[in-house]
Amino acid sequence: MCVAPPFRIVELDGNTAVVELGGSRSTARVDAIEDPQVGDYVRVHAGLAITKLDPDKAREDLVLFRELGML
Amino acid sequence: MKSAQEELIARTRKLAEEVAGVAAEACTLMEVCGTHAHQYARYGLGELLPERVTLLSGPGCPVCVTTAGEIDATLELARIPEVTIATFGDMVRVPGSESSLAHERARDADVRVIVSPIDAVEMAECGEREVVLLGVGFETTMPSVAVALREARDRDVGNFTVFCAHKRLLPALDALMAAPDVQLDGLLAPGHVSTIIGWAAYREFVARHHVPCVVGGFEPDEILRGVLALVRQLAEGRAEVENAYPGTVSEDGNPRALALIDEVFEPCDASWRGLGMIPEGGMRLREEYAQFDALKRFGVEVGEGAEHPACQCAEVLRGAIRPVECRAFSNACTPANPLGPCMVSSEGACAAAFRYGERPGGMSESGGKQ
Ligand code: SF4
Numbered sequence: 001m002c003v004a005p006p007f008r009i010v011e012l013d014g015n016t017a018v019v020e021l022g023g024s025r026s027t028a029r030v031d032a033i034e035d036p037q038v039g040d041y042v043r044v045h046a047g048l049a050i051t052k053l054d055p056d057k058a059r060e061d062l063v064l065f066r067e068l069g070m071l
Numbered sequence: 072m073k074s075a076q077e078e079l080i081a082r083t084r085k086l087a088e089e090v091a092g093v094a095a096e097a098c099t100l101m102e103v104c105g106t107h108a109h110q111y112a113r114y115g116l117g118e119l120l121p122e123r124v125t126l127l128s129g130p131g132c133p134v135c136v137t138t139a140g141e142i143d144a145t146l147e148l149a150r151i152p153e154v155t156i157a158t159f160g161d162m163v164r165v166p167g168s169e170s171s172l173a174h175e176r177a178r179d180a181d182v183r184v185i186v187s188p189i190d191a192v193e194m195a196e197c198g199e200r201e202v203v204l205l206g207v208g209f210e211t212t213m214p215s216v217a218v219a220l221r222e223a224r225d226r227d228v229g230n231f232t233v234f235c236a237h238k239r240l241l242p243a244l245d246a247l248m249a250a251p252d253v254q255l256d257g258l259l260a261p262g263h264v265s266t267i268i269g270w271a272a273y274r275e276f277v278a279r280h281h282v283p284c285v286v287g288g289f290e291p292d293e294i295l296r297g298v299l300a301l302v303r304q305l306a307e308g309r310a311e312v313e314n315a316y317p318g319t320v321s322e323d324g325n326p327r328a329l330a331l332i333d334e335v336f337e338p339c340d341a342s343w344r345g346l347g348m349i350p351e352g353g354m355r356l357r358e359e360y361a362q363f364d365a366l367k368r369f370g371v372e373v374g375e376g377a378e379h380p381a382c383q384c385a386e387v388l389r390g391a392i393r394p395v396e397c398r399a400f401s402n403a404c405t406p407a408n409p410l411g412p413c414m415v416s417s418e419g420a421c422a423a424a425f426r427y428g429e430r431p432g433g434m435s436e437s438g439g440k441q
Contacts, residue, residue: 004263004289026186027187028187029187029189029215029218031214031218031327031331032214032218032325032327032328032331033325033327034327043263043266043319045211045212045215045263046159046186046187046188046208046211046212046215046216047186047187047188047189047190047215048187048214048215048218050211050214050263050266050267050325050328051266051319051325053318053319054318057318060075061290063075064075064076064079064290067074067075067076068076
């Protein structure tokens, strides 16, 4: 959990989202972000999305996480 | 074509050279973020930077600054037969005065590791046991615990409580500046906490102490960009708040997260390992949420507690010594047999130093020069 990789919202139901990272899915709450949308990249901390991420930067980070074997 | 990793290394090296070019005088900087501590050790940033630039790790690991008395209180809660403890994984092996949650679990206590506080509410809803969530963490974690508490109230979950041991970062920075055994020239502010509180939150701190404060990201190049901004301020005789992590950290932080925190918690004086009692250094539940206070429900009090006599976590957390300077480091104290929290948590400076060891030349973890 040290360096939080970017999660992508793939489903939304009220304040609960299904988020995806490296092919595996989990749920996260989105109470703390404005106007969450399917497709948004978010930083998740303790099951709560705490910020939206710039999609280009998020994709770059994902490449790096993959190379470092962290995904 | 270069891989993303090679590019990262190249960027990081170049930034280290820039730091060397700018830093004219010796200076001591501190990062206050468990993730920084981890990345710092992992990439050997200390060796990449010129010798005159010292980057210390501070009290940025929430589990580590939790006091022995608070750990003892969690153990007392765990020993109550009807209680299930729901906790983030890092807390399980942290030693209290005489035991740890891991020990209690071996003696039949019910201790569950959760990823999200909401899971603890659901655990309570689905069962009969009293679920006690350990609320440990800085501003980054408070909103998710607040969401859980709000949910428990809305869904009327009577068998859910929180042991609120949350700590507020800013008051601790003041305490750090007042510590007689540390002299800091600049502060690298934590990215995650700043995502919530915003970089403007450091303005008063900077004005009070005249010390540069830069919000930094987590990748090694982002950390060094923060260091570069700090040494530049020092070279130019400035002391300002600067955001070297734009895009993620905004001036005012995350207003929704702040509102969640404010709805559920209110500041209170709190003791920090390594820094002692800090005015408004912690959070307690507001009156409206008092029914969810685990200490009240079970009549448990937080006492003094006793740290292991050989453990120097207090000094490590203040940056007064480095982990390797602790007498117990890597002999009496290892991740398999930790004497203090800094060796347990993945964000702890001792655990990071042990895991990645010394890195002569720097960057060896990621395939750089050995
Ligand atoms: S090495 Fe172990 S005993 Fe020493 S300060 Fe770190 S955690 Fe405490």
